[in-house]
Amino acid sequence: MSVYFPQKKLPYLLVLPQLIITAIFFLWPAGQAFKQAFYREDAFGLSQTFIGFGNFIDLFQDPLYYKSMGVTMVFSFSVAFFGIAIALWLAVMADRVIRGKMAYQTLLVWPYAVAPALAGVLWWILFDPNIGPIALFLDRIGIHWNHFLNGDQAMILVVIAATWKQISYNFLFFLAGLQAIPRSLIEAAAIDGAGPFKRFWDIVFPLLSPTTFFLLVVNLVYAFFDTFGVIDTTTQGGPDGSTNTLVYKVFKDGFIGLDSGGSAAQSIVLMAIVGLMTVVQFRFIERKVQY
């Protein structure tokens, strides 16, 4: 289905503001990063040397970079999976509630208003091995919690902090998706004798698949790019690099380490990875989506 506009120029004029914004805030900085990735430069920009693929070669010879990739995969897929699964469960529950529906829904959306950095700090304090109530409780039931030393626990902590925030966002979309499913379909299935579990898996879940797919893409992009605030305010990539995700490494090497070339090369690779992943998602997973 296509729509034809009589004028040739108007459509371009209408998308122009968006194009300008994209050019200024994405294409231009991305172009700068692309150029910087091929130079070696001191912090003050007093000397610049073109070194070709030198920064990329350094990067791919660095075992820490591969470690960071592994960390990022574990982190991103955990955040996307738990964020979507928990939000879906909460949305199904909230959709069923009849009394006080608004109150539940509003409360569940609240965490989204918390800035990622703050969310990190909140969980950091709750889990602090010396003073955090959750850590002290875990200690009492025999789980020794110390995310300063234990890489797995540090990872669990940042996943919780990053997921917690995202659940609200996913929840909103699932709730809207659920409310768009015609009651008659579910009622018909119920009359045919399908139990609640079967109704969910055979009717509700497939009909929600466009929403789920959209959220998968959005959540993965969120976990890849937007979570550096959470990590910066909590583990700062530690202990021993076990929460050093790719985007945090870009930030740390570029803004703290002042190595603009190496950091730019990393961001080019990161952009390529996320671009590739999105293409894969649209080509292979989208086929299973029923619109």
Next chain:
Amino acid sequence: MRKLTLAMAVLGGLSLSGSSFAATEIQWWHAMGGANGQELNRIVKEFNDSQNKYKVDPVFKGTYTETMTSAIAAFRAHKQPAIVQVFEVGTASMMAAKGAIYPVYQLMKDTREPFNPKDYLSSVTGYYSDLKGNMLSMPFNSSTPVLYYNKDMFKKAGISSPPKTWEEVAADSKKLLASGAKCGFTTGWQSWVQLENLSARHNVPFASNDDGFAGLNTKLLFNGPLQVMHITKMHEWQKSGIFSYGGRRSDSVPKFYSQQCAMYTGSSSAYGGMVKNAKFDFGVSSLPYWASEVKKPSNTIIGGASLWVLRGKSKEQYKAVAAFLHFLSTPKIQAEWHQFTGYLPITHAAYELTKKEGFYKTHPGTDVAVLQMTASKPTVNSRGLRLGNFVQIRDVINSALESVWSGQATPQAALNTAVKRGDALLRRFERAHQ
């Protein structure tokens, strides 16, 4: 008569404001928040009120890292401040940027501002001087690691004086554990205290090239016998409860506040926090050393920050900078800053003045850091460290030590890895500054 003076003042004021006689303004970007930031503003105001030729405008830029990176970004955009406060690990990066910085000794000479490097504590200025002893930046807030101990817990364990050596730390900790303490000691800033200062205190190099002072082709040397022995001991102590790791930076200090640990090795500038948070009687003592390794320990090295002057300003503005730096170094201002913040006094005169005022008597322990810094003449190994990419090297060291504390690597293997990774970072810095 008074009316006449007033009229003249008004006329004078008019002509002043209307011409180039207006006060020369300079910006100072700093990283001092909270109470220290207010004290800084008060000092600047005192300077601005003391004369009418120059006006300093202090701007708080966030953390040390944020302040440094925003100053560098501003320099690249030709909008840099005249003065920027840079933490000690940024020293090598600033020094290497020859076209961007105006060395302080040069500035003082060019503007004929009174300046005598001998007035300053050499163990402080050494960190910021070139090989000829010329001061490149102006020390502002310097601290050094000391030992804090819980007097109440010591009394309970029957220990009368704080430990001077690591041997005594171990022995005292055993007594403390026996008397019910959860841990003997914990440490803040592990790389700074347990490796950088450990090396300096035992007069052992941390890196080649005189700890990086003599050139850019420096190699790290902190995987030597002394450092490996110390980290091995700490690992053993961790298993027996003598030492407990509490995180990077000063994340571990709550262990001391909450009386889980009876001792804490950390920055002398943590004194203010101790006074506020410690609900018990605490004491300050010098940073321990290994009696088995040295008879008399060397001085410790500093942390904190110094003030760098950036290029690209007018002659008049540099006069203002010089006058302000001179003002900051006067004994009165230095003594006030030292007493308020707990940072070291950077001049001998400020120390003497504070002593004369009786401050050390009313605030016992605040002179420990100064005495520790000045007890011996700094050697090439206790002057300070000058390493490029030092921020990342610290990160590498933190990772290595954490892998020891979590039992994933032996001390020797962990320090070897850290040296290897750190050397790679040094080579990168070297290549960028050829």
